[in-house]
Amino acid sequence: MSDQLFDDGPSASAPPDTSIGGDRSGPGSVPAGMPLAARMRPRDLDEYVGQLDALGHGKPLRAMLDQGELRSLILWGPPGVGKTSLATVIAAHVDAAWTELSAVTAGVKDVRRIIEEGRSRLGLRGRRTVLFVDEIHRFNKSQQDALLPGVEAGWVTLIGATTENPFFELNPPLLSRCQLVRLQSLTDDDLRALIERAVADPVRGFGDRVSLDGEAVDHLVHVGDGDARAALTALEIAAAAAGVTRPGAEGPTATLQVEHVADAMQRFRYDKASDQHYDIVSAFIKSMRGSDPDAAVYWLLRMLEGGEDPRFVARRMVIFASEDIGLADRQALPLAVAAFDALDKVGLPEARFALTHAAIALAVAPKSNSVTRAIGAGLDAVRTHGNAPVPPHLRDAHYKGARALGHGAGYDYPHDHPSGFAPGQQYLPDELDGTRLYEPSRHGHEAAVADRVAVLRDQRDQPGRGTHRRQGDKPT
Numbered sequence: 001m002s003d004q005l006f007d008d009g010p011s012a013s014a015p016p017d018t019s020i021g022g023d024r025s026g027p028g029s030v031p032a033g034m035p036l037a038a039r040m041r042p043r044d045l046d047e048y049v050g051q052l053d054a055l056g057h058g059k060p061l062r063a064m065l066d067q068g069e070l071r072s073l074i075l076w077g078p079p080g081v082g083k084t085s086l087a088t089v090i091a092a093h094v095d096a097a098w099t100e101l102s103a104v105t106a107g108v109k110d111v112r113r114i115i116e117e118g119r120s121r122l123g124l125r126g127r128r129t130v131l132f133v134d135e136i137h138r139f140n141k142s143q144q145d146a147l148l149p150g151v152e153a154g155w156v157t158l159i160g161a162t163t164e165n166p167f168f169e170l171n172p173p174l175l176s177r178c179q180l181v182r183l184q185s186l187t188d189d190d191l192r193a194l195i196e197r198a199v200a201d202p203v204r205g206f207g208d209r210v211s212l213d214g215e216a217v218d219h220l221v222h223v224g225d226g227d228a229r230a231a232l233t234a235l236e237i238a239a240a241a242a243g244v245t246r247p248g249a250e251g252p253t254a255t256l257q258v259e260h261v262a263d264a265m266q267r268f269r270y271d272k273a274s275d276q277h278y279d280i281v282s283a284f285i286k287s288m289r290g291s292d293p294d295a296a297v298y299w300l301l302r303m304l305e306g307g308e309d310p311r312f313v314a315r316r317m318v319i320f321a322s323e324d325i326g327l328a329d330r331q332a333l334p335l336a337v338a339a340f341d342a343l344d345k346v347g348l349p350e351a352r353f354a355l356t357h358a359a360i361a362l363a364v365a366p367k368s369n370s371v372t373r374a375i376g377a378g379l380d381a382v383r384t385h386g387n388a389p390v391p392p393h394l395r396d397a398h399y400k401g402a403r404a405l406g407h408g409a410g411y412d413y414p415h416d417h418p419s420g421f422a423p424g425q426q427y428l429p430d431e432l433d434g435t436r437l438y439e440p441s442r443h444g445h446e447a448a449v450a451d452r453v454a455v456l457r458d459q460r461d462q463p464g465r466g467t468h469r470r471q472g473d474k475p476t
Contacts, residue, residue, distance in 0.1 A: 077183030080227030115150030185226025366444025388429030
């Protein structure tokens with residue numbers, strides 16, 4: 001983005017303020033088509049709602065900003081509590097140039113370029129640069145390390161936003177150079193204030209073309225559940241359903257009752273804390289288990305469009321790949337993991353392709369719950385024979401004195417056999433010898449696995465079991 005939002009104008013002798021992936025609108029800018037939640041971002045600190053523990057008058061961060069000072073910050077809090085909004089108003093408050101990087105797409109080269117631009121701007125204009133990195137926890141170690149020189153020298157002031165615990169996700173050297181600001185979920189009063197502002201604002205909001213009764217406001221606050229973005233999106237959807245489609249424009253008016261808000265939200269999203277959340281997740285899993293790709297795609301997109309955490313959906317598919325498919329299709333688990341990885345790398349909405357790809361593949365794959373049954377049988381065995389001793393020939397024989405204790409004696413090293421398999425060798429404890437925990441199905445690829453397992457078990461159960469020949473110091 002250009003300096004125009006925070007400066008008198010661009011200079012030929014200094015670098016422009018741009019962000020990876022395209023220009024970005026800053027405080028006060030309301031391009032057509034911008035969602036209501038983005039339009040209603042605060043333009044200054046006095047418009048900022050909530051987070052009084054961090055930003056109230058007299059608090060260290062507010063005092064620092066009121067004195068025109070700024071140090072690098074890590075803003076840590078749940079979604080929709082104002083991390084990006086706080087970063088933008090801070091940049092405007094201290095008259096700093098604004099630039100940002102995507103933690104998903106930016107590389108070390110991009111980080112170094114922004115730092116060099118900040119160094120040039122500081123030297124030529126004496127003007128600071130705020131570098132905003134959303135979801136900074138997605139930066140790998142090399143990317144985080146690349147930030148250190150610029151942050152240390154003050155060429156850029158880093159403001160990183162994260163929903164994850166920074167003590168686990170950020171490198172200690174970077175975290176030590178930043179002030180950690182913990183943001184909390186917004187209160188009900190905070191959300192009501194934001195909703196009322198959006199209804200009344202004549203430019204960015206609805207200019208009183210929408211009115212809400214008390215119950216409707218309460219329902220929007222409930223839908224938001226501490227998340228300003230969710231509450232304002234719910235308001236925008238309900239208003240659109242009533243025919244008020246463009247905030248800030250002239251047009252029809254509407255009075256929204258609680259039933260209007262509830263009906264509109266029923267069409268587009270669901271409450272993740274309600275039974276409907278669990279019902280839709282259950283329908284998604286059962287559709288894949290029932291090999292119905294059409295239903296699987298419907299329930300998947302219903303969740304994504306409703307605001308479900310896409311990582312939750314991806315996790316469920318990874319679990320499903322082993323729980324309901326297993327070895328019937330050996331590509332199911334790698335495919336589900338790849339979809340999860342793609343989600344982390346590209347984010348929504350583009351990751352819908354990978355998630356839908358995986359959901360269809362899992363739905364049409366042959367099914368087997370043999371892994372699930374093996375876990376159940378295995379846990380029963382562990383609970384019944386949890387103290388069964390390790391057979392001597394399987395015990396660790398690497399340390400000094402182990403051989404004198406009989407550890408490893410009689411171990412038959414499989415690689416001494418042309419087939420790579422040691423017939424007759426026992427691996428379970430004596431109390432469980434011969435127990436079958438894994439029972440393969442005849443579905444898909446697992447039919448071949450079942451044949452292989454049957455052959456191996458026949459060879460392992462051959463006469464002479466327990467008379468293990470000594471193989472010397474072979475690996476254990």
